[in-house]
Amino acid sequence: MRPTIGVVPLRDPARAWANDLLAHRWGGPRIERLGELIDASTLPAFVALLEDERVGLVTYQIRPDELEVVTLDSLVPGCGIGSALLHAVEGVARSSGSRRVFLYTTNDNLPAMRFYQRRGYRFVRVFHDAMTKARELKASIPAIGLQGIPLLDEIEFAKSLD
Numbered sequence: 001m002r003p004t005i006g007v008v009p010l011r012d013p014a015r016a017w018a019n020d021l022l023a024h025r026w027g028g029p030r031i032e033r034l035g036e037l038i039d040a041s042t043l044p045a046f047v048a049l050l051e052d053e054r055v056g057l058v059t060y061q062i063r064p065d066e067l068e069v070v071t072l073d074s075l076v077p078g079c080g081i082g083s084a085l086l087h088a089v090e091g092v093a094r095s096s097g098s099r100r101v102f103l104y105t106t107n108d109n110l111p112a113m114r115f116y117q118r119r120g121y122r123f124v125r126v127f128h129d130a131m132t133k134a135r136e137l138k139a140s141i142p143a144i145g146l147q148g149i150p151l152l153d154e155i156e157f158a159k160s161l162d
């Protein structure tokens with residue numbers, strides 16, 4: 001049986017933990033997407049809790065009629081943390097009148113492509129060679145990504161809430 005995952009909005013006492021997570025998993029709070037850096041440490045976020053321990057973080061931004069997932073991280077893969085966090089942001093999207101939830105990932109991130117498609121997200125666009133420009137903004141982005149795949153493109157995924 002899967003453990004019960006709690007999800008709570010990020011509040012001040014957990015911000016240092018969230019910033020450490022962003023540093024460790026994303027090389028710092030500034031997240032590159034489509035030639036732009038977004039400071040995820042300033043965004044609204046949810047924290048996942050497993051028996052009072054912080055085990056995941058999602059950061060997002062609300063636009064006029066859509067919500068963007070900026071980062072999503074699970075510290076204990078495969079036990080429902082990613083799903084619980086995504087469910088929480090979709091709830092925010094619905095209650096704020098968003099028509100869709102969208103996000104960007106990279107061409108090497110096969111686990112994320114599986115994860116989002118299993119949860120109703122569709123490929124929207126491929127931005128070829130977006131990572132070349134990304135490296136000009138954030139030199140720490142490697143040439144080779146997950147599973148030895150060259151890190152080249154950004155991919156937009158979205159789920160319609162209509």
Ligand SMILES: CC(C)(COP(=O)(O)OP(=O)(O)OC[C@H]1O[C@@H](n2cnc3c(N)ncnc32)[C@H](O)[C@@H]1OP(=O)(O)O)[C@@H](O)C(=O)NCCC(=O)NCCS
Nearest residue numbers: 071072073074076077078079080081082083105112115118
């Ligand atoms: C994508 C990510 C958030 C998923 O989080 P998660 O907590 O593993 O998600 P869940 O447990 O809810 O679901 C994972 C799925 O993989 C399965 N799974 C089984 N074993 C697994 C394992 N060892 N690792 C990952 N997933 C596993 C789960 O059963 C589940 O399957 P389902 O889709 O058939 O339901 C997580 O892999 C992650 O943090 N990735 C790194 C950051 C990232 O790429 N974020 C996405 C781009 S913003």
